[in-house]
Amino acid sequence: MSYYPIHTIPDYYFIDDLLTDEHKLIRQSVREWVDSFVMPKIDDAAQHHKDIPNLMKELGKIGALGPYIPEEYGGAGLDQISYGLIMQELERGDSAVRSAASVQSSLVMFPINEFGSEEQKKKYLPHLASGEMIGAFGLTEPNHGSDPGSMETHFKDMGDHYLLNGAKMWITNAPLCNIAVVWAKGEDGKVRGLIVERGMEGFTTPETINKWSLRASKTGELVFRDVKIPKENILPNVIGLKGPLSCLNSARYGISWGVIGAAIDCYCTAVQYSKERIQFGKPIASYQLQQKKLAEFLTEITKAQLLCWRLGTLKNEHRATPAQISLAKRNNVKMAIDIARESRQILGGMGIMGEFPMMRHAANLESVITYEGTHDVHLLITGNDITGINAF
Numbered sequence: 001m002s003y004y005p006i007h008t009i010p011d012y013y014f015i016d017d018l019l020t021d022e023h024k025l026i027r028q029s030v031r032e033w034v035d036s037f038v039m040p041k042i043d044d045a046a047q048h049h050k051d052i053p054n055l056m057k058e059l060g061k062i063g064a065l066g067p068y069i070p071e072e073y074g075g076a077g078l079d080q081i082s083y084g085l086i087m088q089e090l091e092r093g094d095s096a097v098r099s100a101a102s103v104q105s106s107l108v109m110f111p112i113n114e115f116g117s118e119e120q121k122k123k124y125l126p127h128l129a130s131g132e133m134i135g136a137f138g139l140t141e142p143n144h145g146s147d148p149g150s151m152e153t154h155f156k157d158m159g160d161h162y163l164l165n166g167a168k169m170w171i172t173n174a175p176l177c178n179i180a181v182v183w184a185k186g187e188d189g190k191v192r193g194l195i196v197e198r199g200m201e202g203f204t205t206p207e208t209i210n211k212w213s214l215r216a217s218k219t220g221e222l223v224f225r226d227v228k229i230p231k232e233n234i235l236p237n238v239i240g241l242k243g244p245l246s247c248l249n250s251a252r253y254g255i256s257w258g259v260i261g262a263a264i265d266c267y268c269t270a271v272q273y274s275k276e277r278i279q280f281g282k283p284i285a286s287y288q289l290q291q292k293k294l295a296e297f298l299t300e301i302t303k304a305q306l307l308c309w310r311l312g313t314l315k316n317e318h319r320a321t322p323a324q325i326s327l328a329k330r331n332n333v334k335m336a337i338d339i340a341r342e343s344r345q346i347l348g349g350m351g352i353m354g355e356f357p358m359m360r361h362a363a364n365l366e367s368v369i370t371y372e373g374t375h376d377v378h379l380l381i382t383g384n385d386i387t388g389i390n391a392f
């Protein structure tokens with residue numbers, strides 16, 4: 001259960017008026033699921049650096065895996081606003097939960113649906129949608145993060161199969177994955193997507209331990225040593241970096257919504273606590289310094305909600321540009337991390353405790369501000385869009 005009544009979740013500018021009944025129903029059901037399934041388990045999972053048992057199957061049951069994937073492949077055929085609202089509600093629980101759904105939906109199901117063969121779609125998508133199969137997305141490498149075009153992972157055409165060599169790092173769900181969509185260069189230097197399955201000889205997924213962030217999410221490496229990849233496992237319909245970049249667009253869009261959930265969890269907790277906590281004979285909510293913080297949180301959350309709603313409508317119309325998505329990802333993640341850090345102070349010493357969510361969200365958001373393009377990289381994308389000059 002949340003520490004605050006969920007009816008106090010803010011909709012200051014009546015954005016609900018812009019949503020359909022279906023949107024509101026989807027949001028409500030995910031909201032309630034987060035309260036009953038995630039909230040009771042998340043502190044223990046994060047404190048002990050373990051994932052929530054059965055998370056992926058439960059996410060599958062509530063339709064959070066590939067919500068916009070067509071129904072014939074096991075998705076729910078929903079629009080982009082629905083996807084965004086689901087991400088928002090999941091991240092109110094924890095960024096690890098949203099990350100699990102984001103990676104599966106935007107980075108694994110999306111490329112298979114967009115660029116895969118009919119056989120690949122039928123083979124993988126329904127199992128990914130139900131959460132029986134867990135997917136990972138391998139783009140980042142030990143030597144190439146912000147600059148994926150310089151990747152070293154490569155494959156050779158051996159006639160009846162491909163031979164894959166290289167390594168990916170910082171991969172969400174690597175230690176748990178059944179399959180990984182891996183981006184690698186062919187002999188012509190062009191980037192292609194390959195579906196690598198657990199059990200293929202030479203494919204290992206060592207876990208990255210000792211994280212201070214996203215502790216309820218498993219992160220690891222994908223290591224390929226002469227892995228034989230059947231020819232039918234290449235994504236046939238995309239060549240070049242636009243493949244992984246289009247996946248990132250979809251995931252970054254989801255993050256823009258998701259982090260609003262983390263900010264809402266911190267804001268609502270701070271409002272509730274500040275009304276209950278008495279110092280100098282009065283609730284701390286009665287002091288102007290605390291009210292300033294709360295007023296600024298609500299202002300920033302409302303701006304972020306409006307940005308996302310508009311971006312969602314553009315995305316539904318296939319008009320959202322990568323630069324528009326970068327702007328929203330950058331703005332909203334910074335908004336959320338600032339609210340997490342500042343709201344922690346409202347709780348004083350209690351703010352560092354696991355009973356309250358601020359430290360966990362603040363630590364998680366350190367990853368979110370880095371992955372899917374760092375804060376600085378998104379600024380450079382906006383700068384490029386404004387000036388036409390690439391400053392990378």
Ligand SMILES: Cc1cc2nc3c(=O)[nH]c(=O)nc-3n(C[C@H](O)[C@H](O)[C@H](O)COP(=O)(O)OP(=O)(O)OC[C@H]3O[C@@H](n4cnc5c(N)ncnc54)[C@H](O)[C@@H]3O)c2cc1C
Nearest residue numbers: 137138139140145146170171172367371372374376377392
């Ligand atoms: C918890 C977690 C989960 C992740 N999950 C995945 C995943 O599932 N799949 C995947 O492929 N990747 C994943 N990543 C990787 C993530 O996308 C990268 O960490 C990110 O892209 C940054 O790359 P890097 O860490 O190598 O940093 P670097 O690229 O080395 O950047 C270091 C710093 O230099 C700055 N910088 C880089 N280039 C420039 C420039 N041209 N101008 C100015 N500044 C610059 C950056 O902004 C940053 O501040 C994950 C990362 C984390 C932390």
